[in-house]
Amino acid sequence: MLPPEPSLIGDLAAWLPRQRWFGGKDGPIEDLTIGTATQLRTGDPGLHHLVLDVHQNGATDHYQLLLGTRRHLPDRLRHAEIGGAAGDAHGTRLYDAAHDPDLTRTLLDCLVAGASVGPLRFHRVDGAAIRTDLTSLPITTEQSNTSLLFGDAHICKLFRRLGHGVNLDLEVNLALTRAGCAHVPAVLGWIELDPGPVPGAPVTLALLSDYLHTGADGWSLAIASVRDWFAHTPPRDAGWAGEWAELDASLAGGDFAAESERLGAATAEVHRSLADAFGVTVLPEAEVRAMAARMNAELTVTCRAVPGLAPHAKALTGAFLDLAAWARPLPVQRVHGDYHLGQVLRTESGWTLLDFEGEPARTQHERRALAHPLRDVAGMLRSFEYAARYLIAKPGTMPPGPTGRSQTRAHVWAARNRAAFCRGYAAAGGPDPAAHSVLLRALEFEKAVYEVRYEARNRPAWLPVPLKSLAHLTA
Ligand SMILES: Nc1ncnc2c1ncn2[C@@H]1O[C@H](COP(=O)(O)OP(=O)(O)O)[C@@H](O)[C@H]1O
């Protein structure tokens, strides 16, 4: 049984703003109501699925919560406590059941059964082997969703703030799984909320996939390579060409270029699968010019918000004007949309791409927009820039030495890996980055402007990373 609504609402309103995944921290909760409540398990412990309607700044957001109820909360669940059921003679405690493996197992049982409970629909992909004997653990990454690891076999991503209709990550991963694409984790099942009498597609609540337990993320691997490269001290300050020759000849610093090349090839293969699954259309020339104008408008807005960008504005505008002048009909398709080294895993069988949800700061409509595949190439090129410069920007991580030299070394690492990635991408059949330099430069600068805004808003200590890289790229 759920506790009486007033006390439950009070507990939730106090608890929600403390959650990492709660997106409304910039303002007070004006009103909170329970949109749907579905009992998934009776008894003690009990499990309820709730959709919370949170009203803030004149808008309503919907959040998903697995609410656990227990007469006695064991110590291991204290950190997940939400409150108590006031007026409940048994003193039932309420908590976030994502932390309780005794309850999350219910999700697997329902998926295997293909169950329908109230408005919740559990789907298993035909033939998917889902194990129900596994214990779950929430992963500790900073996430705007909550992912549960089931043993080392499955990962279940619970979307916290719910969007409208089918989630992009599910839609894309499911299509690629069905097409037999080897570069995404296979989708095993998903959970959705039936909109009931309200017209509209079911809302995706969760996605269950194969967990790639041998995977190492591209960002950590790249940073390890950069760290080694910085630690390797050549006998003299050799200048840009000398540093390049040094990296090339000695393969010092766990050279990453072969991995970058393979990543380029995997990216081209995923782009081909996306084109096959969702099709390709042509963006007319006028739309390409409009795109260039939008890039420039975003630059203007970002320069106002982040004055450090202003010194680069002329060069950036130049690249956007070049794109407008070059404009021609462009093939566009589904792409990753927020492609960077943190979104790829190296497993024993190759590179795997994760998280097709697009850039978090964009609207759902923008995230679904088709794009030229070089948009993802531009994203990854930016990421090589980030990896190369991150250690310099982070105080205390670099051995003492002249900063100019570190910048040269960073530039050499980035240039080498950017070139290798593009080589692999073109060799595997992607549009050749070298033959699309005007488009690629504009796309890369567009992403850099986004990053400047993203860092200023979310991680100001990182702002020097995109700004330093822009200083090099626009010089
Ligand atoms: N199928 C998977 N196998 C192994 N690790 C995964 C898998 N899916 C996600 N991860 C890990 O979880 C992290 C967060 O996943 P992601 O889908 O990017 O969630 P979010 O969109 O909330 O950031 C990834 O960076 C990766 O380290």
Ligand SMILES: O=P(O)(O)O[C@H]1O[C@H](CO)[C@@H](O[C@H]2O[C@H](CO)[C@@H](O)[C@H](O)[C@H]2O)[C@H](O)[C@H]1O
């Ligand atoms: O992973 P998300 O979908 O949440 O993407 C957002 O956050 C990313 C940072 O976590 C951000 O990526 C930027 O920083 C990365 C290093 O942390 C770097 O590799 C990327 O190239 C850089 O863009 C991403 O832009 C943002 O949308």
